[in-house]
Amino acid sequence: MKKIMAFGASNSKNSINKLFANYAASQIQNSTIDLLDLNDFEMPIYSIDIERESGIPEAAYQFRKLIHDADGIIISFAEHNGHYTVAFKNIFDWLSRIDRNIWMNKPMFLLATAPGPRGAQKVLGHASIDMARKGGEITGVFSLPRFRDTFSKDSGIQDPEINLIFNEQLLKFEASLIQVV
Numbered sequence: 001m002k003k004i005m006a007f008g009a010s011n012s013k014n015s016i017n018k019l020f021a022n023y024a025a026s027q028i029q030n031s032t033i034d035l036l037d038l039n040d041f042e043m044p045i046y047s048i049d050i051e052r053e054s055g056i057p058e059a060a061y062q063f064r065k066l067i068h069d070a071d072g073i074i075i076s077f078a079e080h081n082g083h084y085t086v087a088f089k090n091i092f093d094w095l096s097r098i099d100r101n102i103w104m105n106k107p108m109f110l111l112a113t114a115p116g117p118r119g120a121q122k123v124l125g126h127a128s129i130d131m132a133r134k135g136g137e138i139t140g141v142f143s144l145p146r147f148r149d150t151f152s153k154d155s156g157i158q159d160p161e162i163n164l165i166f167n168e169q170l171l172k173f174e175a176s177l178i179q180v181v
Helices: 016-026 048-054 058-069 086-098 121-133 160-178
Strands: 002-009 031-036 072-077 107-113 137-144
Touching: 002 016, 002 058, 016 031, 016 072, 016 107, 031 058, 058 086, 072 121, 072 160, 107 121, 107 160, 121 137, 137 160
Parallel strands: 002 031, 002 072, 072 107, 107 137
Antiparallel strands: none
């Protein structure tokens, strides 16, 4: 059974991206889901001065251990002014101080959603590049536009054409998990 680490890259208590990441992970057969909440990994805002004075926070090592233990990773990115949320960026920065290969060559399914028509495509573009540069094996990428109109907690993606694209990307991610030794 494969272990999937999933999270919404937001610290919002009602994050649509956390909901979407959980939904995507739940679609993978024969797997267990470790759904993370970024609020459980609060750390000081990264600075070289804090690192020199106090070292790397234990929460960063805990997050890294969860990456290590996962067979695959699903992240759904919230977009704040076209970029990562501060909560995600801070974790990302601290993790990069432990090892530049943050994602340990794990298969990754990168998602994004937003209430608007672009579905957080800008941040997803950044993430596709950044996660690959930091050791992620990007095997699927998907943006869901107009979240409140196109998604249901009970039945998932409502638009058949969009759902088809999602499932194509999900299958690529699932296939990469089979190759994980």
